[in-house]
Amino acid sequence: MSLGIDLSPATKQCNFDCLYCELAPTATVDKQDNAVSAETIITELKKHLNNKIDVITLTANGEPTLYPYLNELIDQIDIIKGDTQTLILTNSAMLSDEKVYNSLLKLDQVKLSLDAITPEIFKKIDRPHQNINIDDIVKKVQQFSQKFNGKLFIEILFVHGLNDTKEEVLKLNNALLSIKANRIDLGTIDRPPAYPVSGISYKELYELSQLFDASLPVHIASRVHAEANNTSYTNEEIINTLDKRPLTMQDIELLFDEESKNRLLKLIEEQVIIVKKLDNLEFFTPTTHLIRKKDK
Incomplete structure:
Protein backbone atom coordinates (compact mmCIF):
# COMPACT_ATOMS: atom_id res chain seq x y z
CA MET A 1 0.00 0.00 0.00
CA SER A 2 1.61 3.23 -1.19
CA LEU A 3 0.83 6.76 -0.03
CA GLY A 4 1.92 9.14 -2.78
CA ILE A 5 3.17 12.69 -2.25
CA ASP A 6 2.96 14.98 -5.30
CA LEU A 7 5.85 17.44 -5.02
CA SER A 8 4.48 19.61 -7.84
CA PRO A 9 0.70 19.59 -7.37
CA ALA A 10 -0.07 22.94 -9.01
CA THR A 11 1.51 22.37 -12.42
CA LYS A 12 3.83 20.10 -14.38
CA GLN A 13 7.47 20.97 -13.69
CA CYS A 14 9.95 18.58 -15.29
CA ASN A 15 13.43 18.54 -16.83
CA PHE A 16 12.18 15.95 -19.36
CA ASP A 17 9.27 16.15 -21.80
CA CYS A 18 9.02 12.44 -22.53
CA LEU A 19 7.14 11.28 -25.60
CA TYR A 20 5.24 8.73 -23.53
CA CYS A 21 4.33 10.98 -20.59
CA GLU A 22 0.72 10.69 -19.48
CA LEU A 23 0.74 14.43 -18.72
CA ALA A 24 0.27 17.01 -21.44
CA PRO A 25 3.44 18.31 -23.20
CA THR A 26 5.22 21.09 -21.33
CA ALA A 27 8.44 23.04 -21.83
CA THR A 28 11.27 21.58 -19.75
CA VAL A 29 12.66 23.40 -16.70
CA ASP A 30 15.72 22.96 -14.51
CA LYS A 31 14.11 24.13 -11.27
CA GLN A 32 10.71 24.45 -9.60
CA ASP A 33 9.26 27.95 -9.55
CA ASN A 34 6.10 26.81 -7.81
CA ALA A 35 6.85 24.75 -4.70
CA VAL A 36 4.85 23.69 -1.66
CA SER A 37 6.62 24.07 1.68
CA ALA A 38 7.96 20.98 3.43
CA GLU A 39 5.93 21.98 6.50
CA THR A 40 2.68 21.89 4.52
CA ILE A 41 3.49 18.43 3.17
CA ILE A 42 4.40 17.08 6.61
CA THR A 43 1.17 18.48 8.07
CA GLU A 44 -0.87 16.67 5.42
CA LEU A 45 1.22 13.51 5.72
CA LYS A 46 0.52 13.28 9.44
CA LYS A 47 -3.22 13.28 8.69
CA HIS A 48 -3.03 10.32 6.35
CA LEU A 49 -0.10 8.20 7.55
CA ASN A 50 -1.15 5.02 9.35
CA ASN A 51 0.10 1.49 9.93
CA LYS A 52 -1.59 0.24 6.74
CA ILE A 53 0.84 2.27 4.61
CA ASP A 54 3.83 0.21 3.47
CA VAL A 55 5.64 2.94 1.57
CA ILE A 56 5.58 6.73 1.26
CA THR A 57 6.19 7.47 -2.42
CA LEU A 58 7.73 10.79 -3.44
CA THR A 59 6.58 11.60 -6.93
CA ALA A 60 5.46 14.71 -8.81
CA ASN A 61 3.40 16.27 -11.51
CA GLY A 62 6.79 16.27 -13.26
CA GLU A 63 10.20 15.42 -11.75
CA PRO A 64 10.29 15.14 -7.93
CA THR A 65 14.04 15.76 -7.56
CA LEU A 66 13.51 19.34 -8.78
CA TYR A 67 11.67 20.01 -5.50
CA PRO A 68 13.88 22.59 -3.73
CA TYR A 69 13.24 21.33 -0.17
CA LEU A 70 13.77 17.64 -0.92
CA ASN A 71 16.55 17.05 1.63
CA GLU A 72 14.63 18.83 4.39
CA LEU A 73 11.44 16.94 3.53
CA ILE A 74 13.15 13.52 3.61
CA ASP A 75 14.66 14.33 7.03
CA GLN A 76 11.25 15.36 8.39
CA ILE A 77 9.54 12.27 6.96
CA ASP A 78 12.18 10.06 8.60
CA ILE A 79 11.22 11.50 11.99
CA ILE A 80 7.55 10.46 11.70
CA LYS A 81 7.49 7.48 9.33
CA GLY A 82 8.21 4.71 11.83
CA ASP A 83 8.54 1.38 10.00
CA THR A 84 7.08 2.76 6.76
CA GLN A 85 9.50 2.74 3.83
CA THR A 86 10.31 5.82 1.74
CA LEU A 87 10.54 5.67 -2.07
CA ILE A 88 11.17 8.16 -4.86
CA LEU A 89 10.35 7.78 -8.57
CA THR A 90 12.84 9.81 -10.62
CA ASN A 91 14.17 10.13 -14.16
CA SER A 92 17.77 9.97 -12.81
CA ALA A 93 18.95 13.25 -14.38
CA MET A 94 19.39 15.14 -11.10
CA LEU A 95 21.84 12.59 -9.68
CA SER A 96 24.49 14.91 -11.09
CA ASP A 97 23.49 17.41 -8.38
CA GLU A 98 25.47 16.49 -5.25
CA LYS A 99 22.74 17.69 -2.88
CA VAL A 100 20.07 15.60 -4.64
CA TYR A 101 22.44 12.62 -4.84
CA ASN A 102 23.07 12.71 -1.09
CA SER A 103 19.38 13.24 -0.33
CA LEU A 104 18.38 10.11 -2.26
CA LEU A 105 20.94 8.07 -0.33
CA LYS A 106 18.76 8.61 2.76
CA LEU A 107 15.74 6.86 1.25
CA ASP A 108 14.76 3.22 1.74
CA GLN A 109 13.92 2.68 -1.95
CA VAL A 110 14.81 4.51 -5.15
CA LYS A 111 13.41 3.86 -8.64
CA LEU A 112 15.47 5.32 -11.48
CA SER A 113 14.45 5.57 -15.13
CA LEU A 114 16.89 4.64 -17.88
CA ASP A 115 15.19 4.44 -21.28
CA ALA A 116 18.13 4.55 -23.67
CA ILE A 117 21.92 4.67 -23.89
CA THR A 118 22.41 6.06 -27.39
CA PRO A 119 22.38 9.89 -27.08
CA GLU A 120 20.19 10.41 -30.13
CA ILE A 121 17.58 7.90 -28.97
CA PHE A 122 17.66 9.28 -25.42
CA LYS A 123 16.97 12.80 -26.73
CA LYS A 124 14.14 11.58 -28.97
CA ILE A 125 12.36 9.64 -26.23
CA ASP A 126 13.00 11.70 -23.09
CA ARG A 127 13.37 15.16 -24.69
CA PRO A 128 15.62 16.43 -21.85
CA HIS A 129 16.33 19.99 -20.79
CA GLN A 130 19.42 21.52 -22.32
CA ASN A 131 22.84 20.22 -21.19
CA ILE A 132 21.46 16.94 -19.78
CA ASN A 133 23.74 14.20 -21.07
CA ILE A 134 22.92 10.49 -21.03
CA ASP A 135 26.56 9.45 -20.57
CA ASP A 136 26.68 11.51 -17.36
CA ILE A 137 23.38 10.01 -16.18
CA VAL A 138 24.59 6.44 -16.69
CA LYS A 139 27.82 7.13 -14.78
CA LYS A 140 25.93 8.66 -11.86
CA VAL A 141 23.40 5.79 -11.79
CA GLN A 142 26.26 3.28 -11.71
CA GLN A 143 28.01 5.24 -8.96
CA PHE A 144 24.81 5.67 -6.94
CA SER A 145 23.99 1.96 -7.15
CA GLN A 146 27.30 1.06 -5.55
CA LYS A 147 26.83 3.48 -2.65
CA PHE A 148 23.09 3.17 -1.97
CA ASN A 149 22.20 0.83 0.89
CA GLY A 150 18.49 0.58 0.20
CA LYS A 151 16.51 -1.15 -2.54
CA LEU A 152 17.28 0.15 -6.02
CA PHE A 153 14.95 -0.38 -8.97
CA ILE A 154 15.60 0.54 -12.60
CA GLU A 155 12.74 1.21 -14.99
CA ILE A 156 13.00 0.99 -18.78
CA LEU A 157 10.01 2.03 -20.84
CA PHE A 158 10.02 0.84 -24.45
CA VAL A 159 8.61 2.98 -27.26
CA HIS A 160 7.85 1.35 -30.60
CA GLY A 161 10.46 2.14 -33.24
CA LEU A 162 12.87 3.96 -30.92
CA ASN A 163 14.53 2.01 -28.11
CA ASP A 164 13.06 -1.42 -28.92
CA THR A 165 15.89 -2.55 -31.22
CA LYS A 166 18.31 -5.35 -30.41
CA GLU A 167 21.22 -2.90 -30.67
CA GLU A 168 19.77 -0.53 -28.07
CA VAL A 169 18.81 -3.34 -25.71
CA LEU A 170 22.38 -4.68 -25.82
CA LYS A 171 23.68 -1.21 -24.93
CA LEU A 172 21.24 -1.06 -22.04
CA ASN A 173 22.32 -4.53 -21.00
CA ASN A 174 26.00 -3.55 -20.93
CA ALA A 175 25.25 -0.48 -18.82
CA LEU A 176 23.06 -2.46 -16.40
CA LEU A 177 25.80 -5.01 -15.79
CA SER A 178 27.64 -2.23 -13.94
CA ILE A 179 24.56 -1.20 -11.94
CA LYS A 180 23.74 -2.93 -8.67
CA ALA A 181 19.93 -3.13 -8.84
CA ASN A 182 17.41 -5.18 -6.88
CA ARG A 183 15.05 -5.26 -9.86
CA ILE A 184 14.92 -4.01 -13.45
CA ASP A 185 11.38 -3.32 -14.64
CA LEU A 186 10.70 -3.51 -18.37
CA GLY A 187 7.50 -1.79 -19.44
CA THR A 188 5.82 -0.02 -22.30
CA ILE A 189 3.17 2.62 -22.92
CA ASP A 190 -0.13 1.69 -21.28
CA ARG A 191 -1.68 5.15 -20.86
CA PRO A 192 -2.48 7.82 -23.47
CA PRO A 193 0.91 9.44 -24.24
CA ALA A 194 1.71 13.13 -24.62
CA TYR A 195 2.86 12.63 -28.21
CA PRO A 196 1.72 10.31 -31.07
CA VAL A 197 3.86 7.31 -30.17
CA SER A 198 2.91 3.74 -29.31
CA GLY A 199 4.13 0.96 -27.09
CA ILE A 200 5.07 -2.60 -27.95
CA SER A 201 3.17 -5.84 -27.36
CA TYR A 202 3.66 -8.10 -24.37
CA LYS A 203 5.16 -10.68 -26.73
CA GLU A 204 7.71 -8.13 -27.98
CA LEU A 205 8.44 -7.07 -24.41
CA TYR A 206 9.08 -10.68 -23.49
CA GLU A 207 11.36 -11.18 -26.50
CA LEU A 208 13.39 -8.10 -25.56
CA SER A 209 13.69 -9.38 -21.98
CA GLN A 210 15.44 -12.47 -23.32
CA LEU A 211 18.25 -10.30 -24.73
CA PHE A 212 19.38 -9.22 -21.27
CA ASP A 213 22.08 -11.11 -19.40
CA ALA A 214 20.70 -13.92 -17.24
CA SER A 215 22.43 -12.43 -14.18
CA LEU A 216 20.28 -9.28 -14.34
CA PRO A 217 17.08 -9.21 -12.19
CA VAL A 218 14.79 -8.39 -15.13
CA HIS A 219 11.06 -8.19 -14.51
CA ILE A 220 8.29 -7.53 -17.04
CA ALA A 221 5.98 -4.93 -15.53
CA SER A 222 2.26 -5.50 -16.12
CA ARG A 223 -1.04 -4.45 -14.62
CA VAL A 224 -2.03 -6.44 -11.54
CA HIS A 225 -5.22 -6.56 -9.52
CA ALA A 226 -5.20 -4.41 -6.42
CA GLU A 227 -7.39 -4.11 -3.36
CA ALA A 228 -10.47 -1.88 -3.74
CA ASN A 229 -10.12 1.54 -2.15
CA ASN A 230 -13.66 2.94 -2.71
CA THR A 231 -12.89 6.60 -2.00
CA SER A 232 -15.30 9.51 -2.43
CA TYR A 233 -14.30 12.13 -5.05
CA THR A 234 -15.97 15.45 -5.83
Missing part, protein backbone atom coordinates in the same frame (compact mmCIF):
# COMPACT_ATOMS: atom_id res chain seq x y z
CA ASN A 235 -16.39 16.55 -9.47
CA GLU A 236 -13.33 18.77 -9.16
CA GLU A 237 -11.26 15.96 -7.62
CA ILE A 238 -12.32 13.57 -10.38
CA ILE A 239 -11.26 16.04 -13.08
CA ASN A 240 -7.95 16.84 -11.36
CA THR A 241 -7.18 13.15 -10.79
CA LEU A 242 -7.89 12.17 -14.40
CA ASP A 243 -5.96 15.18 -15.69
CA LYS A 244 -2.83 14.02 -13.90
CA ARG A 245 -3.36 10.29 -14.47
CA PRO A 246 -5.96 8.95 -16.92
CA LEU A 247 -7.68 5.87 -15.51
CA THR A 248 -9.34 2.80 -16.96
CA MET A 249 -12.70 1.54 -15.75
CA GLN A 250 -10.81 -1.18 -13.91
CA ASP A 251 -8.86 1.52 -12.06
CA ILE A 252 -12.06 3.43 -11.33
CA GLU A 253 -13.79 0.32 -9.98
CA LEU A 254 -10.94 -0.03 -7.50
CA LEU A 255 -10.64 3.64 -6.53
CA PHE A 256 -14.12 5.22 -6.67
CA ASP A 257 -17.12 4.64 -4.42
CA GLU A 258 -20.57 4.34 -6.04
CA GLU A 259 -21.46 8.03 -5.71
CA SER A 260 -18.16 9.02 -7.31
CA LYS A 261 -18.79 6.61 -10.19
CA ASN A 262 -22.15 8.28 -10.73
CA ARG A 263 -20.48 11.70 -10.74
CA LEU A 264 -18.04 10.40 -13.35
CA LEU A 265 -20.89 9.16 -15.55
CA LYS A 266 -22.53 12.59 -15.32
CA LEU A 267 -19.27 14.28 -16.34
CA ILE A 268 -19.03 11.91 -19.30
CA GLU A 269 -22.60 12.79 -20.34
CA GLU A 270 -21.66 16.47 -20.17
CA GLN A 271 -18.50 15.70 -22.22
CA VAL A 272 -16.28 17.15 -19.50
CA ILE A 273 -14.67 13.70 -19.39
CA ILE A 274 -14.12 11.67 -22.55
CA VAL A 275 -12.89 8.17 -23.35
CA LYS A 276 -9.54 7.77 -25.07
CA LYS A 277 -8.72 4.33 -26.49
CA LEU A 278 -5.13 3.06 -26.39
CA ASP A 279 -4.59 -0.38 -27.89
CA ASN A 280 -7.10 -2.60 -26.06
CA LEU A 281 -7.66 -0.27 -23.10
CA GLU A 282 -10.03 2.67 -22.67
CA PHE A 283 -8.95 5.60 -20.49
CA PHE A 284 -11.05 8.37 -19.01
CA THR A 285 -9.47 11.81 -19.33
CA PRO A 286 -10.70 15.44 -19.23
CA THR A 287 -11.51 17.03 -22.58
CA THR A 288 -9.18 19.91 -21.69
CA HIS A 289 -6.30 17.45 -21.30
CA LEU A 290 -6.55 16.32 -24.93
CA ILE A 291 -7.01 19.90 -26.14
CA ARG A 292 -3.69 20.86 -24.50
CA LYS A 293 -1.99 17.91 -26.20
CA LYS A 294 -3.38 18.94 -29.59
CA ASP A 295 -2.29 22.55 -29.05
CA LYS A 296 1.28 21.33 -28.54
Whole structure:
Protein backbone atom coordinates (compact mmCIF):
# COMPACT_ATOMS: atom_id res chain seq x y z
CA MET A 1 0.00 0.00 0.00
CA SER A 2 1.61 3.23 -1.19
CA LEU A 3 0.83 6.76 -0.03
CA GLY A 4 1.92 9.14 -2.78
CA ILE A 5 3.17 12.69 -2.25
CA ASP A 6 2.96 14.98 -5.30
CA LEU A 7 5.85 17.44 -5.02
CA SER A 8 4.48 19.61 -7.84
CA PRO A 9 0.70 19.59 -7.37
CA ALA A 10 -0.07 22.94 -9.01
CA THR A 11 1.51 22.37 -12.42
CA LYS A 12 3.83 20.10 -14.38
CA GLN A 13 7.47 20.97 -13.69
CA CYS A 14 9.95 18.58 -15.29
CA ASN A 15 13.43 18.54 -16.83
CA PHE A 16 12.18 15.95 -19.36
CA ASP A 17 9.27 16.15 -21.80
CA CYS A 18 9.02 12.44 -22.53
CA LEU A 19 7.14 11.28 -25.60
CA TYR A 20 5.24 8.73 -23.53
CA CYS A 21 4.33 10.98 -20.59
CA GLU A 22 0.72 10.69 -19.48
CA LEU A 23 0.74 14.43 -18.72
CA ALA A 24 0.27 17.01 -21.44
CA PRO A 25 3.44 18.31 -23.20
CA THR A 26 5.22 21.09 -21.33
CA ALA A 27 8.44 23.04 -21.83
CA THR A 28 11.27 21.58 -19.75
CA VAL A 29 12.66 23.40 -16.70
CA ASP A 30 15.72 22.96 -14.51
CA LYS A 31 14.11 24.13 -11.27
CA GLN A 32 10.71 24.45 -9.60
CA ASP A 33 9.26 27.95 -9.55
CA ASN A 34 6.10 26.81 -7.81
CA ALA A 35 6.85 24.75 -4.70
CA VAL A 36 4.85 23.69 -1.66
CA SER A 37 6.62 24.07 1.68
CA ALA A 38 7.96 20.98 3.43
CA GLU A 39 5.93 21.98 6.50
CA THR A 40 2.68 21.89 4.52
CA ILE A 41 3.49 18.43 3.17
CA ILE A 42 4.40 17.08 6.61
CA THR A 43 1.17 18.48 8.07
CA GLU A 44 -0.87 16.67 5.42
CA LEU A 45 1.22 13.51 5.72
CA LYS A 46 0.52 13.28 9.44
CA LYS A 47 -3.22 13.28 8.69
CA HIS A 48 -3.03 10.32 6.35
CA LEU A 49 -0.10 8.20 7.55
CA ASN A 50 -1.15 5.02 9.35
CA ASN A 51 0.10 1.49 9.93
CA LYS A 52 -1.59 0.24 6.74
CA ILE A 53 0.84 2.27 4.61
CA ASP A 54 3.83 0.21 3.47
CA VAL A 55 5.64 2.94 1.57
CA ILE A 56 5.58 6.73 1.26
CA THR A 57 6.19 7.47 -2.42
CA LEU A 58 7.73 10.79 -3.44
CA THR A 59 6.58 11.60 -6.93
CA ALA A 60 5.46 14.71 -8.81
CA ASN A 61 3.40 16.27 -11.51
CA GLY A 62 6.79 16.27 -13.26
CA GLU A 63 10.20 15.42 -11.75
CA PRO A 64 10.29 15.14 -7.93
CA THR A 65 14.04 15.76 -7.56
CA LEU A 66 13.51 19.34 -8.78
CA TYR A 67 11.67 20.01 -5.50
CA PRO A 68 13.88 22.59 -3.73
CA TYR A 69 13.24 21.33 -0.17
CA LEU A 70 13.77 17.64 -0.92
CA ASN A 71 16.55 17.05 1.63
CA GLU A 72 14.63 18.83 4.39
CA LEU A 73 11.44 16.94 3.53
CA ILE A 74 13.15 13.52 3.61
CA ASP A 75 14.66 14.33 7.03
CA GLN A 76 11.25 15.36 8.39
CA ILE A 77 9.54 12.27 6.96
CA ASP A 78 12.18 10.06 8.60
CA ILE A 79 11.22 11.50 11.99
CA ILE A 80 7.55 10.46 11.70
CA LYS A 81 7.49 7.48 9.33
CA GLY A 82 8.21 4.71 11.83
CA ASP A 83 8.54 1.38 10.00
CA THR A 84 7.08 2.76 6.76
CA GLN A 85 9.50 2.74 3.83
CA THR A 86 10.31 5.82 1.74
CA LEU A 87 10.54 5.67 -2.07
CA ILE A 88 11.17 8.16 -4.86
CA LEU A 89 10.35 7.78 -8.57
CA THR A 90 12.84 9.81 -10.62
CA ASN A 91 14.17 10.13 -14.16
CA SER A 92 17.77 9.97 -12.81
CA ALA A 93 18.95 13.25 -14.38
CA MET A 94 19.39 15.14 -11.10
CA LEU A 95 21.84 12.59 -9.68
CA SER A 96 24.49 14.91 -11.09
CA ASP A 97 23.49 17.41 -8.38
CA GLU A 98 25.47 16.49 -5.25
CA LYS A 99 22.74 17.69 -2.88
CA VAL A 100 20.07 15.60 -4.64
CA TYR A 101 22.44 12.62 -4.84
CA ASN A 102 23.07 12.71 -1.09
CA SER A 103 19.38 13.24 -0.33
CA LEU A 104 18.38 10.11 -2.26
CA LEU A 105 20.94 8.07 -0.33
CA LYS A 106 18.76 8.61 2.76
CA LEU A 107 15.74 6.86 1.25
CA ASP A 108 14.76 3.22 1.74
CA GLN A 109 13.92 2.68 -1.95
CA VAL A 110 14.81 4.51 -5.15
CA LYS A 111 13.41 3.86 -8.64
CA LEU A 112 15.47 5.32 -11.48
CA SER A 113 14.45 5.57 -15.13
CA LEU A 114 16.89 4.64 -17.88
CA ASP A 115 15.19 4.44 -21.28
CA ALA A 116 18.13 4.55 -23.67
CA ILE A 117 21.92 4.67 -23.89
CA THR A 118 22.41 6.06 -27.39
CA PRO A 119 22.38 9.89 -27.08
CA GLU A 120 20.19 10.41 -30.13
CA ILE A 121 17.58 7.90 -28.97
CA PHE A 122 17.66 9.28 -25.42
CA LYS A 123 16.97 12.80 -26.73
CA LYS A 124 14.14 11.58 -28.97
CA ILE A 125 12.36 9.64 -26.23
CA ASP A 126 13.00 11.70 -23.09
CA ARG A 127 13.37 15.16 -24.69
CA PRO A 128 15.62 16.43 -21.85
CA HIS A 129 16.33 19.99 -20.79
CA GLN A 130 19.42 21.52 -22.32
CA ASN A 131 22.84 20.22 -21.19
CA ILE A 132 21.46 16.94 -19.78
CA ASN A 133 23.74 14.20 -21.07
CA ILE A 134 22.92 10.49 -21.03
CA ASP A 135 26.56 9.45 -20.57
CA ASP A 136 26.68 11.51 -17.36
CA ILE A 137 23.38 10.01 -16.18
CA VAL A 138 24.59 6.44 -16.69
CA LYS A 139 27.82 7.13 -14.78
CA LYS A 140 25.93 8.66 -11.86
CA VAL A 141 23.40 5.79 -11.79
CA GLN A 142 26.26 3.28 -11.71
CA GLN A 143 28.01 5.24 -8.96
CA PHE A 144 24.81 5.67 -6.94
CA SER A 145 23.99 1.96 -7.15
CA GLN A 146 27.30 1.06 -5.55
CA LYS A 147 26.83 3.48 -2.65
CA PHE A 148 23.09 3.17 -1.97
CA ASN A 149 22.20 0.83 0.89
CA GLY A 150 18.49 0.58 0.20
CA LYS A 151 16.51 -1.15 -2.54
CA LEU A 152 17.28 0.15 -6.02
CA PHE A 153 14.95 -0.38 -8.97
CA ILE A 154 15.60 0.54 -12.60
CA GLU A 155 12.74 1.21 -14.99
CA ILE A 156 13.00 0.99 -18.78
CA LEU A 157 10.01 2.03 -20.84
CA PHE A 158 10.02 0.84 -24.45
CA VAL A 159 8.61 2.98 -27.26
CA HIS A 160 7.85 1.35 -30.60
CA GLY A 161 10.46 2.14 -33.24
CA LEU A 162 12.87 3.96 -30.92
CA ASN A 163 14.53 2.01 -28.11
CA ASP A 164 13.06 -1.42 -28.92
CA THR A 165 15.89 -2.55 -31.22
CA LYS A 166 18.31 -5.35 -30.41
CA GLU A 167 21.22 -2.90 -30.67
CA GLU A 168 19.77 -0.53 -28.07
CA VAL A 169 18.81 -3.34 -25.71
CA LEU A 170 22.38 -4.68 -25.82
CA LYS A 171 23.68 -1.21 -24.93
CA LEU A 172 21.24 -1.06 -22.04
CA ASN A 173 22.32 -4.53 -21.00
CA ASN A 174 26.00 -3.55 -20.93
CA ALA A 175 25.25 -0.48 -18.82
CA LEU A 176 23.06 -2.46 -16.40
CA LEU A 177 25.80 -5.01 -15.79
CA SER A 178 27.64 -2.23 -13.94
CA ILE A 179 24.56 -1.20 -11.94
CA LYS A 180 23.74 -2.93 -8.67
CA ALA A 181 19.93 -3.13 -8.84
CA ASN A 182 17.41 -5.18 -6.88
CA ARG A 183 15.05 -5.26 -9.86
CA ILE A 184 14.92 -4.01 -13.45
CA ASP A 185 11.38 -3.32 -14.64
CA LEU A 186 10.70 -3.51 -18.37
CA GLY A 187 7.50 -1.79 -19.44
CA THR A 188 5.82 -0.02 -22.30
CA ILE A 189 3.17 2.62 -22.92
CA ASP A 190 -0.13 1.69 -21.28
CA ARG A 191 -1.68 5.15 -20.86
CA PRO A 192 -2.48 7.82 -23.47
CA PRO A 193 0.91 9.44 -24.24
CA ALA A 194 1.71 13.13 -24.62
CA TYR A 195 2.86 12.63 -28.21
CA PRO A 196 1.72 10.31 -31.07
CA VAL A 197 3.86 7.31 -30.17
CA SER A 198 2.91 3.74 -29.31
CA GLY A 199 4.13 0.96 -27.09
CA ILE A 200 5.07 -2.60 -27.95
CA SER A 201 3.17 -5.84 -27.36
CA TYR A 202 3.66 -8.10 -24.37
CA LYS A 203 5.16 -10.68 -26.73
CA GLU A 204 7.71 -8.13 -27.98
CA LEU A 205 8.44 -7.07 -24.41
CA TYR A 206 9.08 -10.68 -23.49
CA GLU A 207 11.36 -11.18 -26.50
CA LEU A 208 13.39 -8.10 -25.56
CA SER A 209 13.69 -9.38 -21.98
CA GLN A 210 15.44 -12.47 -23.32
CA LEU A 211 18.25 -10.30 -24.73
CA PHE A 212 19.38 -9.22 -21.27
CA ASP A 213 22.08 -11.11 -19.40
CA ALA A 214 20.70 -13.92 -17.24
CA SER A 215 22.43 -12.43 -14.18
CA LEU A 216 20.28 -9.28 -14.34
CA PRO A 217 17.08 -9.21 -12.19
CA VAL A 218 14.79 -8.39 -15.13
CA HIS A 219 11.06 -8.19 -14.51
CA ILE A 220 8.29 -7.53 -17.04
CA ALA A 221 5.98 -4.93 -15.53
CA SER A 222 2.26 -5.50 -16.12
CA ARG A 223 -1.04 -4.45 -14.62
CA VAL A 224 -2.03 -6.44 -11.54
CA HIS A 225 -5.22 -6.56 -9.52
CA ALA A 226 -5.20 -4.41 -6.42
CA GLU A 227 -7.39 -4.11 -3.36
CA ALA A 228 -10.47 -1.88 -3.74
CA ASN A 229 -10.12 1.54 -2.15
CA ASN A 230 -13.66 2.94 -2.71
CA THR A 231 -12.89 6.60 -2.00
CA SER A 232 -15.30 9.51 -2.43
CA TYR A 233 -14.30 12.13 -5.05
CA THR A 234 -15.97 15.45 -5.83
CA ASN A 235 -16.39 16.55 -9.47
CA GLU A 236 -13.33 18.77 -9.16
CA GLU A 237 -11.26 15.96 -7.62
CA ILE A 238 -12.32 13.57 -10.38
CA ILE A 239 -11.26 16.04 -13.08
CA ASN A 240 -7.95 16.84 -11.36
CA THR A 241 -7.18 13.15 -10.79
CA LEU A 242 -7.89 12.17 -14.40
CA ASP A 243 -5.96 15.18 -15.69
CA LYS A 244 -2.83 14.02 -13.90
CA ARG A 245 -3.36 10.29 -14.47
CA PRO A 246 -5.96 8.95 -16.92
CA LEU A 247 -7.68 5.87 -15.51
CA THR A 248 -9.34 2.80 -16.96
CA MET A 249 -12.70 1.54 -15.75
CA GLN A 250 -10.81 -1.18 -13.91
CA ASP A 251 -8.86 1.52 -12.06
CA ILE A 252 -12.06 3.43 -11.33
CA GLU A 253 -13.79 0.32 -9.98
CA LEU A 254 -10.94 -0.03 -7.50
CA LEU A 255 -10.64 3.64 -6.53
CA PHE A 256 -14.12 5.22 -6.67
CA ASP A 257 -17.12 4.64 -4.42
CA GLU A 258 -20.57 4.34 -6.04
CA GLU A 259 -21.46 8.03 -5.71
CA SER A 260 -18.16 9.02 -7.31
CA LYS A 261 -18.79 6.61 -10.19
CA ASN A 262 -22.15 8.28 -10.73
CA ARG A 263 -20.48 11.70 -10.74
CA LEU A 264 -18.04 10.40 -13.35
CA LEU A 265 -20.89 9.16 -15.55
CA LYS A 266 -22.53 12.59 -15.32
CA LEU A 267 -19.27 14.28 -16.34
CA ILE A 268 -19.03 11.91 -19.30
CA GLU A 269 -22.60 12.79 -20.34
CA GLU A 270 -21.66 16.47 -20.17
CA GLN A 271 -18.50 15.70 -22.22
CA VAL A 272 -16.28 17.15 -19.50
CA ILE A 273 -14.67 13.70 -19.39
CA ILE A 274 -14.12 11.67 -22.55
CA VAL A 275 -12.89 8.17 -23.35
CA LYS A 276 -9.54 7.77 -25.07
CA LYS A 277 -8.72 4.33 -26.49
CA LEU A 278 -5.13 3.06 -26.39
CA ASP A 279 -4.59 -0.38 -27.89
CA ASN A 280 -7.10 -2.60 -26.06
CA LEU A 281 -7.66 -0.27 -23.10
CA GLU A 282 -10.03 2.67 -22.67
CA PHE A 283 -8.95 5.60 -20.49
CA PHE A 284 -11.05 8.37 -19.01
CA THR A 285 -9.47 11.81 -19.33
CA PRO A 286 -10.70 15.44 -19.23
CA THR A 287 -11.51 17.03 -22.58
CA THR A 288 -9.18 19.91 -21.69
CA HIS A 289 -6.30 17.45 -21.30
CA LEU A 290 -6.55 16.32 -24.93
CA ILE A 291 -7.01 19.90 -26.14
CA ARG A 292 -3.69 20.86 -24.50
CA LYS A 293 -1.99 17.91 -26.20
CA LYS A 294 -3.38 18.94 -29.59
CA ASP A 295 -2.29 22.55 -29.05
CA LYS A 296 1.28 21.33 -28.54
